[in-house]
Amino acid sequence: MSSDNQNYDSWQSAQRVCVIGAGTMGAGIAAHLANIGFQVSLLDVTREAASEGLARAKAAKPPHFYVPERAADVEVGSLKDSYDLIARADWVCEAIVEKIDIKKALFAEIEPHLRPDAMISTNTSGLQISLLAQGRSDSFRRRFMGTHFFNPPRYLKLLELIPTEETDPNGVTAMSKFLEDRVARRVVVAKDTPGFIANRYGMWAMYQAIHAAERLHLTIEQVDAITGEFLGRPRSGSFRLNDIVGLDIMEDIAKNLVQRCPHDSHMGVFETPKSMKVLIEKGWIGEKARQGYYRKEGRELLALNLDTQVYNQRQEPDLPSLKELGKTPLGERIKLALDKKDEVGEFLRNYLVPVLKYADFLKKEVSHSVEDFDRVMKWGFGWKMGPFELIDAIGPDRLGLSTGSNYSEAGIRDFDGIYRQREAHPEYLQLADCPVIDGTDTYSLRDLGDGILAVALKTKMGVITPQVVSDLTEFAKERKAQPFVLTSEAKSFSAGYDLSFFDQAIDKGDYESIDRALSDLQSLGELLEEAECVAAVFGHCLGAGLEIALSCAKILAHAETNIGLPESRVGLIPGGRGTTLLRLHNQFTAKRLAEVAFTMAEGAISTSADQARSLGYLRQTDVTVYHPDRLLSAAKRMALTVGQSRRPNWHTPEGPIAGMIDRELDSGKRQGVLSDHDKTIGDKIKVIFAKAVSYEDAVRMERVEFVDLCKKALSHARIKHMLETNRPLRN
The missing domain is CATH 1.10.1040.50 (N-(1-d-carboxylethyl)-l-norvaline Dehydrogenase; domain 2)
Known part of the structure; x- marks a missing residue:
């Protein structure tokens, strides 16, 4: 069935989604849509049932929401009392029990309230879509499709889109584009057969x-x-x-x-x-x-x-x-x-x-x-x-x-x-598809096209070593006039600095080499600030990896990236400008600085890019890329216009910064979250946050405090334990 006068352009700008059914899938779909910015309503037979479904989504492990605050963006209600929410919705997604008769009865009930241009779909894992549309109007059947999300929707990117023979082909095209561009799914159009594919x-x-x-x-x-x-x-x-x-x-x-x-x-x-x-x-x-x-x-x-x-x-x-x-x-x-x-x-x-x-x-x-x-x-x-x-x-x-x-x-x-011939999809640019034009043992240089290069780390898990720092420094000096994307060939952007370097230097008592390595890392960051570059991070972006990424004009982070400065877990503080940069990017209020100092002392690692922003690791100008396969193409677009990084001027907010940090650290110690040595590490962070008077003062103090921690037996024990067991030691 086709309609020559139906226009689907409005689907691409949809904002309001009504999910009917607050079970496992319905609540998961609502959470995913709220995560990426839609105005979501979640309905069930009663308001209580909808609220319980939302509560389960909030408590789910792994979490359905990127940050808990997103749950507040989901409006709950009972079906009978919420026809107005259905009437305002750009997309109504049904996700009730997998029973044909019950689904058909629901569609009969809600059809009079649907906007004539609204998207309408059923989330089913295998029921025949054409049977669900029986008895509905021509207009309904033209717009009706199956949208088979996978559980949990936040983490699994596939969506099977199942039209019927009566669905307007133009509507299928428009829905596919909407689901890819706005809902951040990878769409496969499947046939209306039992169980689909x-x-x-x-x-x-x-x-x-x-x-x-x-x-x-x-x-x-x-x-x-x-x-x-x-x-x-x-x-x-x-x-x-x-x-x-x-x-x-x-x-x-x-x-x-x-x-x-x-x-x-x-x-x-x-x-x-x-x-x-x-x-x-x-x-x-x-x-x-x-x-x-x-x-x-x-x-x-x-x-x-x-x-x-x-x-x-x-x-x-x-x-x-x-x-x-x-x-x-x-x-x-x-x-x-x-x-x-x-x-x-x-x-x-x-x-x-x-x-x-x-x-x-x-x-x-x-x-x-x-x-x-x-x-x-x-x-x-x-x-x-x-x-x-x-x-x-x-x-x-x-x-x-x-x-x-x-x-x-x-x-x-x-x-x-x-x-x-295969269709070209430049929006799904993959690093492996871009030619290598140069590089070293530690990074490859790839041509992304349009004058943009990719500098991709080649070490295991993107680990930063003195040689990586040296090679990137040489590149930044030679090529800083050409825009580039800093990323990784590994499964993660970077797991941080090579701990074995510090372990061996401590064993030898060679603290000068540690200070020199930190100075080189800080200098690399300053060089990157002068370049036109963005960081495309994914998997893990930790420690020195985050310090380098924060030196770029912008970070584009895959939504599921684990981000943090967890140096306290190995008895240290961030020493490659990480402490200084977090001080600069969170200097709005003394309270905010105290919260960030505690986060660093705890060694917290985010479970998502959005949580990293709320923890103070990412800047407000950094970008979360929600689509699982569009990180590199988004970074390339950003690199075309990004310009150089703009480091904030040093500013000391009003209020007793040191005292507020002390209160946060003391509270964490009383609650058993922080150990005595964590408190010692927190005090080092406090010194930089509260006593440094300039950027230059802060980066110098970072190195001093880092090296001092390297001399402490408890810190060295943490480093050795992590190297031997891959687990942190809270001593």
Whole structure:
């Protein structure tokens, strides 16, 4: 169904969203939308039910809200008393119980109140979208689609968008753009088939793993080791994922798919495995029941024996093939593993081969392209390679498939066997796609186009070393006239300074080299202030990494970045201008400086970029990039116009700064948050915050206080403990 006179331009400027249904998904969707700036209302049968749903979202772990204050932006209400909120909404997203009749009744109730230009969608994981629209007006059906968010919405970027045959194609295009640009999701348009792509295929793969493990008498530890990082999947592997999803949920989805897919000859895989049946009967359905395939007792993790149905202490599996092939590129690794005459090879032949063949069987029914199919598994399930990329890596012939390659230089093979060119998406610029034009052992220099360079750290976890500082200093001196983005090739922007350097220098009593390293780091920061550069940070941005990033004119931070100056955890203070810069950027009031000093003494690390801003680590002018895949393109755009950094003038606010910091530190010590040595570290921060009279004075004092802490046995003990255990010591 199409409408020539329907205009969807207004969808791109939508501000008000009404989410109906305050259960796990509805409240999670409301939280995600509030996080990124929408005006959100959350409705349920009663106002109390809506408030309880919001409260659960506020208390969720991991948190649904970037900062707790965002929850105040969600207005709650009862459905019957809130038709005005529906009438004002630019988008109404239904997320009630997964029952067709109940959903249809709701749509009949709210349709008279919908604006004629409003978006209307259902969040369902598998119900037939066309059935939900039955009985509604032409206008409703033209605008109606499924929006399948993944749980939890804050953390999982995939959204399956499911139109019906009656949905206006122009509306689908407009909705896709809105969800990508404004809702910060990666959208895959799926066909209106049972379970769409994710549940139809992803759940089948999950069941297949259990059946293969039981048939081969493997342990769940062995299977999780194989199906985790070795297979290019999340570390949780298969059985931890089952517990996270919930065995009851898995069984419900499986039963629904079996009922709705009588034409699919592969539905036998959805027969409940023996181990799952036993666990469900006992109510041990996974994480929400505190036990499923795994059970935690104190600090011990127990694993279910699939043969005896008894929990045993978890054993680290002995699978030599995983070590032997672990560093081989993923596609080649799996290809070689399939030939192994051991547990790894046997499992992959019984699990992975059928899973890939099923993808080929299913592709045309559920998806519009193999690329869409692959994206669902990569974006929704965390696979590094989708099934069709894996088929190409292993070789279709070897799997008994006669399809030929799915991807080639000519493009993507469609279902008619024709290769079609991939669309260009410059907004999803990736570092790996940009050519390396220069570099050193510590950083690569890449061309982002339009005259913008990327300086990308190459050390593990972006760790800062004296050599990194030296190399970046040389670059900044030579190239400071050319705009650039400072970022990282690693999984994180930077985990901070190399602690082993300080440990070795302390062991030798070589405090001069420590002071020199700090002076070099401070000088690098000052050089970066003269350059036209922005920092694109993600993963972790800690310690010296944050100090360097704060020297850039702007930081663009991925929303989920862990940011902080946690030097107190290793007995130190930030010594590369970090203490000074936080003093400068938070000098609005004495109270604010006292709060920031306590945060530094505690060594707090944010769980999001927005929280980092509220803690005082990020500047008000720094930018949170909410879209998970647009950080680099946003940083490139910013670098085109950013100019040089403007360091604030030194200012001392009215009020007893030292006394207010003392009160914060004393309170933290009384509450058991800070130890005696934390208080000592806090006093060092206080000296700089309260007694420095200028920027130059502060950076000098930073080095003095840092070196003094290096001479204290308690600080050195913290450094050694972190190096040995990767955990902080609160001594």
